[in-house]
Amino acid sequence: MRLFRQIGLTLEQRAELEPFWRSTRQVWRARRPAVIALGGFLIGIVLLQLLVQVLLNLWNRNFFDALERRDAHTLWVQIQLFAPLAALSILLAATSVWGRMTAQRGWREALTRHVIARWMANNRYLQLNGLMRGTENPEYRIAVDIRVSTDAPVDLALAFFSSLITAVTFFGVLWTVGGSIDITLFGLTLTIPGYLVIGVILYSTMMSGLMTVVGHHLASVIERLNQSEAEFRAAADAFRGEQGNHDSHVVNGEKRSEMSLKLQAVLLWWRELCWQLMRTTLISHGNSLSAPVVAWVLCVPKYLSGAMSLGELTQTAAAFVTVQSAFNWLVDNYQRLADWRSSAHRVSTLVAALEDLEAKETAPIA
Amino acid sequence: MKRILVATDGSDGANRALDEAAGLAKTNGAALILLTIGGTATGAELRRLADSDGDLSKTLERRADRILAQAVRRARKLGIASPVTRCEWGDPAEAILDVASREKVDAIVLGRRGKGPLTRLLMGSVSQEVTSLAPCIVVVVP
Numbered sequence: 001m002r003l004f005r006q007i008g009l010t011l012e013q014r015a016e017l018e019p020f021w022r023s024t025r026q027v028w029r030a031r032r033p034a035v036i037a038l039g040g041f042l043i044g045i046v047l048l049q050l051l052v053q054v055l056l057n058l059w060n061r062n063f064f065d066a067l068e069r070r071d072a073h074t075l076w077v078q079i080q081l082f083a084p085l086a087a088l089s090i091l092l093a094a095t096s097v098w099g100r101m102t103a104q105r106g107w108r109e110a111l112t113r114h115v116i117a118r119w120m121a122n123n124r125y126l127q128l129n130g131l132m133r134g135t136e137n138p139e140y141r142i143a144v145d146i147r148v149s150t151d152a153p154v155d156l157a158l159a160f161f162s163s164l165i166t167a168v169t170f171f172g173v174l175w176t177v178g179g180s181i182d183i184t185l186f187g188l189t190l191t192i193p194g195y196l197v198i199g200v201i202l203y204s205t206m207m208s209g210l211m212t213v214v215g216h217h218l219a220s221v222i223e224r225l226n227q228s229e230a231e232f233r234a235a236a237d238a239f240r241g242e243q244g245n246h247d248s249h250v251v252n253g254e255k256r257s258e259m260s261l262k263l264q265a266v267l268l269w270w271r272e273l274c275w276q277l278m279r280t281t282l283i284s285h286g287n288s289l290s291a292p293v294v295a296w297v298l299c300v301p302k303y304l305s306g307a308m309s310l311g312e313l314t315q316t317a318a319a320f321v322t323v324q325s326a327f328n329w330l331v332d333n334y335q336r337l338a339d340w341r342s343s344a345h346r347v348s349t350l351v352a353a354l355e356d357l358e359a360k361e362t363a364p365i366a
Numbered sequence: 367m368k369r370i371l372v373a374t375d376g377s378d379g380a381n382r383a384l385d386e387a388a389g390l391a392k393t394n395g396a397a398l399i400l401l402t403i404g405g406t407a408t409g410a411e412l413r414r415l416a417d418s419d420g421d422l423s424k425t426l427e428r429r430a431d432r433i434l435a436q437a438v439r440r441a442r443k444l445g446i447a448s449p450v451t452r453c454e455w456g457d458p459a460e461a462i463l464d465v466a467s468r469e470k471v472d473a474i475v476l477g478r479r480g481k482g483p484l485t486r487l488l489m490g491s492v493s494q495e496v497t498s499l500a501p502c503i504v505v506v507v508p
Contacts, residue, residue, distance in 0.1 A: 220416035228422065257453065264405035264455040265422045272412040 019351035020149060020344045027110035034106065042099045042154075045092060046162045050169060052089045053322070057173060059085060060318055065311030100154050107150040115142055115347070118354045122361060128353055135353045136234035141346050148343035152336050159333065163326035170326070171197055173319040177312050181302060199298045200320050204327035207287050211331045215280040218273075219338040225269035226342035232262040284331070287324075295320035367394040367503075371471040373401045373462050376433040379477030383507040384437055387475035388444035390505070396472070398449045400437045401465050404430035405455040426455070459495035466500060473503040 028035050059081060066074035119125050119138060128135045135141075178196030182189050192198065235258045295317040302308035308316070372387035374380040384400070391398040404426045407415075415422055434451045441449040452469070454461035466474050476493045497504045 217413045217416055221412070224412075224416045224422065231423065257455070260455040261405070261423055261426060264426065268405070268407050268412060268422060272409055272416075275409055 017341075017344050017348050019355065020348040023111060023114055023347075023351050024107070024150075027107070027114050031106070031110060038099065038103050038106070042096070042103065042158060043161070045096045045099055046158060046165070049089070049092050049096065049162070050165055052085060052092060053166065054169060054173075055085055056089065057170075057315055057318055057322070061177075061309075061311035061315035063311065064314045065309050068310040096158075100158065103154045104151050107154070108147055111150055111347075112142060112146050115146065115351065115354070118351075118358070122357075124354060124357050127357060128350075135350055137230065137237055138350055140230075140233055141350045145343040145346045145350075149340060149347050152340035152343075156333055156336060156340070160329055163329040167323050167326040170319040170323045174200060174316060174323065177308075177319070178299070178316045179302070179307070196295075196298060196316055196320060199294075200323045200327075203291070203294055204324050207283065207291075207324075208327065208331055211280060211283050214283050215276060215331075215334075218276045218280060219334050221269060221272050221276050222335055222338035223342050225266065225273055226339065228262065228265045228269050230342075230346060232259070232266050235259040235262040287328075291321050291324045292317060295324075367396045367472040369399060369469060369471040370394075370396045370473045370475060371399045371401055371462070371466055371469060372437075372475040373403065373458070374433060374437045374477075375402060376436055377477065379507070380437075381440065381477075383475045383477040383505075384440055385444065386505060386507050387473075388441050388446050390473065390475065392445050398441055398446045399452055399465070399469055399471060400434060400441060400449050401452045401454065401462065402430050402433045402437070403454050403456070403458045403461045404433075427453075459492045459499075462492070462496050463499055466502060471502055473505060474500055475505045475507065478506050478508050 059078060063075065063078040063082075066078060119128070119142065125138065128138055174196040175194040178194065180191050180193040181195040182191050184190075239256065239259050296313070298320070299308060299313045299316050303310070303313045367390070370387050370391045372384050374384055387398060390396070407422065407426065411425075412422070414420070415425060430453045434453060438449055438451060452465055454465060462474060462476070465471075474496060476496060478493050493504075493506045497506060
C-alpha cells in the first residue's frame with residue numbers, strides 16, 4: 001500500500017505545503033466573490049455533464065432496445081435525440097475548458113503577483129539570491145512552479161468531484177438495471193443482489209491493487225526526477241553566475257563538473273521513470289482493453305436468460321466502464337499529483353524564506 | 367611522455383590498466399592522471415533511493431570518490447607518489463577524450479573490459495571509440 005501512503009502524504013503534508021496554502025488563502029480572500037462564483041460555475045458544469053452522461057446512458061439503452069425490436073420509428077426518434085445531447089455534451093466540455101483555464105489563470109496571476117511583490121519589496125531578491133537554502137532559482141519557482149502548482153489542483157479537484165458523483169450515480173444504474181443474479185451451486189440457488197455493483201468494486205479493487213504493486217515506486221521516482229531537474233537548473237544558474245569572474249577558470253571547471261553530475265542524475269531518474277511508466281502502462285492499457293469485455297461478460301448470462309434486453313445490456317456495460325473509470329481517479333492522476341507536490345513544495349520553500357525575511361525586517365531591534 | 371591518463375571503474379580490467387599506466391609513468395617519469403567516469407546506478411538502487419529520500423548526486427559522488435581513492439592507493443603502492451585524480455560524468459568515451467584534450471596527455475591507458483556483461487560490451491566499444499578519436503597514444507590493456 002506504499003502508493004496510497006505516498007498519495008496520502010502528498011495530500012496530507014500540510015506542514016511542508018502550508019506556506020503555499022497560506023499565500024493561496026490570502027489571494028483567494030482578496031478575490032472572494034470571483035472565487036465563489038467561478039467555483040460554483042465549475043461545480044454546476046460538472047453536475048450538468050453528469051446529467052448529460054446519464055441521459056446518454058439512457059439513450060444507449062433506448063437505441064439498442066429499438067434496434068433489437070427492429071423499431072424504425074423509435075430508432076429515428078433516438079437518432080434525432082442524439083444530436084441535441086451530443087451538442088450539449090460538446091458545449092459543456094468546451095465551457096468546462098474555459099472555466100478551468102480561467103480559474104487556473106486567475107489563481108496563477110494572483111499568486112504570482114503576490115509572490116513577486118513580496119520578493120521585490122525591500123530588495124529581498126538580493127538577499128535571497130543563493131544565500132538561503134531552498135531558494136535557489138527563485139525566478140524559475142515564480143515562473144514555472146507557481147504555474148504547475150496552481151494549474152493541477154483545479155483539474156485534479158474537478159476530476160475527483162466528477163469521479164465521485166459519477167461513481168455514486170452510476171452505482172444506481174448498475175444496481176437498478178443490473179439487478180440481481182441467481183447462481184446455482186450444488187443444488188442451492190444463491191441470489192446476489194446488485195451483482196454488477198459487486199463486480200465493478202471487485203474488478204476495480206483488483207486493478208488498483210495491481211497498479212499499486214506494479215507502480216508503487218512511480219510517485220517517488222517522479223518526485224526525485226523533479227527535484228533533480230531543479231538541482232540541474234540551479235547548477236546551470238550557478239555556472240552562468242560565475243561567468244563574470246575574471247579568475248573563474250578553476251571555479252568554472254568545478255561548476256561544469258557539478259552541472260554534468262546533476263545532468264547525470266536527471267538522466268538516471270528519467271531512465272527509471274521510463275521503466276516505471278512502461279510497467280504501469282501494461283496495467284492501464286490492459287485495463288482499458290479488458291474493462292468493457294468484463295462488463296459484457298458479467299451481463300451476458302442475464303441477457304441470454306432473457307432477463308435483460310440488448311439496450312439494458314449496453315447501458316449496464318457502459319455504466320460499468322464509467323464507474324470503473326471513476327474509481328481509477330487516483331491511479332490516473334498520481335503522476336500529476338506528484339508533479340504538483342514537487343512544484344508546490346518549491347513555491348512553499350520560497351514563500352517560507354520570504355516570510356522569514358519579512359519577520360526579520362519587522363522584528364524590533366534589540 | 368610527460369602526462370599519462372588512465373581510466374578506471376574499479377574493475378579487474380581497469381586495475382590491470384592502472385598497473386600498466388603506473389609502470390609507464392615510472393619508466394618515463396611522467397605524471398599519472400587517474401580518471402573515473404561516474405554516473406551509473408541500477409534500477410534497484412534508484413528505487414531504493416527514491417523510497418528513502420536518498421540523494422542520488424551524493425551517492426554517485428561517493429561511489430566515484432571510493433573508486434578514485436582505491437586507485438590512488440594502488441598507484442602509490444606501485445611507486446607513484448602523487449597521482450592526479452579527475453572525475454567526470456556521462457558518456458565514458460566522450461569524457462575520456464575530453465579530459466585527454468584538456469589535460470594535454472601524451473597517452474591514454476584503458477582496460478578493455480569493465481564490470482558486468484553489458485558494461486563489458488560497452489567498455490569494448492569505449493576503448494574502440496577512444497582508440498579511433500584520441501589525439502594521442504592509446505594503450506588498451508587486455
